[in-house]
Amino acid sequence: MISAQEFLATVTESQWWDEAKLQAWQRRLLAPLLTHARATVPFYALRLNPVMRPDGSINWERWRELPILTRDDVSRNFKSMLSRRPVPDHGRLTDVSSSGSTGHPVTVRTTGFLNMMAAVCNWRAQQWAGLDWSKDMVAVMAEQNRQPGTVLGPWGPPWLAQAKKGRMIYTTYDTDNHLRLDLMADRRAAYLAATPGGFSVLADMARAEDRRIRLEAVLSRGNKATPFIQQEMAEVFGARTIEQYSSKECGTIAHPCAAGDGWHVNAEAMLVEILDDNNEPVAPGEEGRAIITPFGMSAFPLIRYDQGDRLVQGGPCRCGRILPHFHEIAGRVRDDFLRPNGEVIPDLSMEARVALGAGRWQVAKVGEHSYEVRYVPRDWGTARDPARFMALFRQAFYDEAVVRCVEVTDLALNANAKFKERTLEWHP
Ligand SMILES: [Zn+2]
Structure with a gap:
């Protein structure tokens, strides 16, 4: 090999x-x-x-x-x-x-071969994105039976002198988000690697508690980081979002x-x-x-x-x-959610979010054609327009789709980093 x-x-x-x-x-x-x-x-x-x-x-x-x-x-x-x-x-x-x-x-x-190639291609992309391997990264990782906050050593190519200085800070999906924010602040981490849902939960918490934490970039994996989430990362952490597929x-x-x-x-x-x-x-x-x-x-x-x-x-x-x-x-x-004809339903637009007066939200499929949008209210500086939201929903979804909008104050805020903007709760 x-x-x-x-x-x-x-x-x-x-x-x-x-x-x-x-x-x-x-x-x-x-x-x-x-x-x-x-x-x-x-x-x-x-x-x-x-x-x-x-x-x-x-x-x-x-x-x-x-x-x-x-x-x-x-x-x-x-x-x-x-x-x-x-x-x-x-x-x-x-x-x-x-x-x-x-x-x-x-x-x-x-195999180890597959994982090696994946890691190396990631490093090449990190070079494209201009990341600095000598800086620290807080990572949300699979459980490894370690204490959150454990320092794991380099996250760049470990044989490079510059990358040897960089530290990866271990957290898991279940790590309390207050602790995650503390680690980001204490370590002066430049980067955060997690899922888009995890980013948005942290952003909500940092905003609610008025914590000023700066990051250079967030490294997103898993689902798509929607324009809303990318905007949140820029606003709350001053960070650009780097995706991978x-x-x-x-x-x-x-x-x-x-x-x-x-x-x-x-x-x-x-x-x-x-x-x-x-x-x-x-x-x-x-x-x-x-x-x-x-x-x-x-x-x-x-x-x-x-x-x-x-x-x-x-x-x-x-x-x-x-x-x-x-x-x-x-x-x-x-x-993803699918239309009855098998087409993928696109994400609701930023415009739909503003019309509803929503910040972070979760769109759940709760029945064959029933959906629920749970959202934390956000003042976008314009009047809310529920009718406009409904029109945009119908346009993105399909005619028979029914939606219920539920305002919530706390959307899995403290739970963990597994939060997803879309969730399937109907299991026929
Ligand atoms: Zn190109």
């Missing part, structure tokens, strides 16, 4: 490679993955036949004949998708689960372009295809399904995996990078 140090050196250069060189790199990682999957994973024993020549070489011309792997396939075939002989060199194997609002939670087995199954998939226009795929770590309903690649400007093949998933290969996201194909990017480019993540279906 290539070391993190070597891989960072590679991706620092390869972001400027031409298409042919990038494709050659991808095929160098894909070919052994395909051969390994076919030889050691029962699920793939026959599935990869279209691209396998009798002499064992790969016929790339026939790549698009490989069937798309759905979340449903993955949830039904966990055992047969496991490699019988995981690559010993690919590091620690970890089972991770991701739950989907559309009904199919999936469990996959990740990732999944537990595929690692870090893409990051915002350094030139501020759209997203770049981590093409050195995975193949991302954007396909229409006939499984044909879409043209620039068109939306399609993201079909992902992560090169590091050798213990549980995901070959042409449809994890349920829709992307808008980009074109040549003005930054000059050849890395595949797309414009927006049209819906992260795993956390």
Whole structure:
């Protein structure tokens, strides 16, 4: 397995490679993955036949004949998708689960190789964003049986002198938010890494308690950081919001372009295809399904995996990078509400929030066509306009959708960082 140090050196250069060189790199990682999957994973024993020549070489011309792997396939075939002989060199194997609002939670087995590539691609994106690895970061992390506030050492590439000075401060989703704010203040942390919902809860608390805490940036993962949340981060903490697009199954998939226009795929770590309903690649400007093949998933290969996201194909990017480019993540279906025709319901606009006179809110699906908007009132300096809100709601959702708006004073303020702006509470 290539070391993190070597891989960072590679991706620092390869972001400027031409298409042919990038494709050659991808095929160098894909070919052994395909051969390994076919030889050691029962699920793939026959599935990869279209691209396998009798002499064992790969016929790339026939790549698009490989069937798309759905979340449903993955949830039904966990055992047969496991490699019988995981690559010993690919590091620690970890089972991770991701739950989907559309009904199919999936469990996959990740490798150290996948996680290394995800970490390195993150570092490259942090360089794009101009982050300083020598500064401190408060992070909201999975429970590790440590005291909140434990200093975990560097969060940048640990072999770099500059990054050695940076400290990551451990907190979990369950850490009391007062303590989290204290840690941010006491450590003079420059960065906070968490989910958008967690950011908005902290912002509400900091505002309510008139705490003046400055951050340079918040690093957002999980759901989309809505314009409201980004605005809150700027207002309350003076922080810009840096997003990433990732999944537990595929690692870090893409990051915002350094030139501020759209997203770049981590093409050195995975193949991302954007396909229409006939499984044909879409043209620039068109939306399609993201079909992902992560090169590091050798213990549980995901070959042409449809994890349920829709992307808008980009074109040549003005930054000059050849890395595949797309414009927006049209819906992260795993956390989204769907119209009866299956379309993803977009986030309600900032205008809707102002019309309702709402600050932080939570939109819950509470019945087949029933929704509840729980909101903390906010004075936006304009008159509230409930009729306008209703019109905007109907426009974003659908005609049969019914909404009830409930004013609340405390919206999971003290609870934890698991707060979500959208939540599914109807389980038929
Ligand atoms: Zn770019």
